[in-house]
Each structure stands twice: as structure tokens, then as C-alpha cells.
Amino acid sequence: MSQQSSQGVSRRGFLKGSGAAVAASTVVSSTEAEAAAPGLQVVSGETSITMKVNGKSMTAKVEPRTTLLDVLRYQFDLTGAKPVSLDGSSGASTVLVGGKAVMASTTLALAVARKEVTTCESLGGDVVPAAFVEHDAQQCGFCTPGFVVAVRAFLNRHPDATEEQIRAGLNGNICRCGTYANILQAVISLVKGN
Ligand code: FES
Incomplete structure (x- = not known):
């Protein structure tokens, strides 16, 4: 089969072109780097x-x-x-x-x-992971570190959160094993202090 399509664009050429486009869209300019960390001079490398x-x-x-x-x-x-x-x-x-x-x-x-x-490595002695264990709030555990950190951040801001607020506050974290009900119970227990 010819690599050249009727429009004159080869498959290899298309892949090279699209790869360049992706790379171009992820390039961070030195101006952006400077804005992200004022005073830090980053040109390249x-x-x-x-x-x-x-x-x-x-x-x-x-x-x-x-x-x-x-x-x-x-x-x-x-x-x-x-x-x-x-x-x-x-x-x-x-x-x-x-x-x-x-x-x-x-x-x-x-x-x-x-x-x-x-x-999450610094939260080993925190009550959040202990509550996850207590309420069996993990299966494979892959999502757990992210959830533990998210719960800690959420409770720092909303120590008296309602169930509805907890659900909304943690909606940026996904658990493929579906342990949401137990995670919710873990956080509710922390809010209630038991
Ligand atoms: S426990 Fe497996 S993804 Fe959440």
C-alpha cells in the first residue's frame, strides 16, 4: 500500500505533523516560567x-x-x-x-x-488515613493517597461540613473501585469527631 494518500499526505507525515503540533501546544515559554516563579531566570534546558x-x-x-x-x-x-x-x-x-x-x-x-x-507521605499520623482504615474506604488503594490529601484539605476549610458539602468538596477525585460510600462515612465520622 502506498504511504501517500490521494491528498498527498503520507501517514508518517501526518503523525510527524500532529506530534509537532502536540509538542508546540505544551511548550512553556520563558515568560510563562518567569510568571510562575518570579525572579527565576529560565530560558531553556x-x-x-x-x-x-x-x-x-x-x-x-x-x-x-x-x-x-x-x-x-x-x-x-x-x-x-x-x-x-x-x-x-x-x-x-x-x-x-x-x-x-x-x-x-x-x-x-x-x-x-x-x-x-x-x-500524603506526611499524613501517616493524621486522623484521615486512620478513618479510611476504620471505615474500609479503599480496595485497590490507588485513589486513596489523592483522596486522603483532598479530605485533609477539605476538612481544613470545612471542619463542620454537611454530607452534601462533603460530596461536593470531593467531586474532583475518582475511585475506580467505587468505595465512595465508605469514603463518605470516613469523612462524616471525622466531622462528627468519632
Ligand atoms: S480503591 Fe481502587 S481506585 Fe479507589
């Missing part, structure tokens, strides 16, 4: 940034396109946040940046330079 992760100052080498999730997992060996959905739709990569829940998979590492990051 790698640069070193520091961030405080779980109370410890850590340094990473990043390119403008490097995500926070890449840094956490592959440079800091903090693998709790999961690369389930790189567009952030699963919520499995949820971490806190400056106390606010964000998806590490869609957050550029440069935007976190000099900021405080909290991952």
Missing part, C-alpha cells in the same frame, strides 16, 4: 529549584515542562501521588501547595519553586 516538601527543603533539576508530579516521584522518591490521569481528572495526584489542594500532574514544577508542598 534544566535549572535547579528548591521547594519545601513535607517540611524539608529539597532541590530538583527541572525543565520548563517538568511537572510537580515528575519531581515528587522521580527525583524525591515520593510515590504516593499517582500518575493515574495526566490531565488531573482522577485527582490521584492531589498534593497541597501552600495548603491548597492541587493536581501535581498538571502543576509545573517551576510554579512551585520556593513554596511548601505537602504530600
